[in-house]
Amino acid sequence: MTGCATEPPAPAAQPVAPAPAAAPAAAVVTPPAPPPTPAAVRNMISNCYSCHGTDGRSAGAIPSLTGITADQAKTMLMGFKSGALPATVMTRHAKGYTDAELEAIANYIGTNLK
Numbered sequence: 001m002t003g004c005a006t007e008p009p010a011p012a013a014q015p016v017a018p019a020p021a022a023a024p025a026a027a028v029v030t031p032p033a034p035p036p037t038p039a040a041v042r043n044m045i046s047n048c049y050s051c052h053g054t055d056g057r058s059a060g061a062i063p064s065l066t067g068i069t070a071d072q073a074k075t076m077l078m079g080f081k082s083g084a085l086p087a088t089v090m091t092r093h094a095k096g097y098t099d100a101e102l103e104a105i106a107n108y109i110g111t112n113l114k
Helices: 038-052 070-082 089-095 099-112
Strands: none
8 A cells, every 4th residue: 555654654853953052261361470589689680780780880881770769760671671762782681571570670779779
């Protein structure tokens, strides 16, 4: 017999539900670096001595570091790092430090080199 089925018809295909969307990835936030230790600051400032003198008083054409406030030193160091202040060696030096390290160096200059 044609047209007669001995088995019930197969169920209709059900649409496949789309997979749930993945949750957006959380932004990776890197915490700021801790401020350098006093020993690290002394080590960093020692790099300044060869040009600016061990007591911050330059004997030559290079500016002395004495008589500069911490804010003035920070402004200059950040200016060297950003390229806002023209320099040769100082730009390269400043770019080698984090902002926190430059701030610590500036504080050392303003506090210890009078």
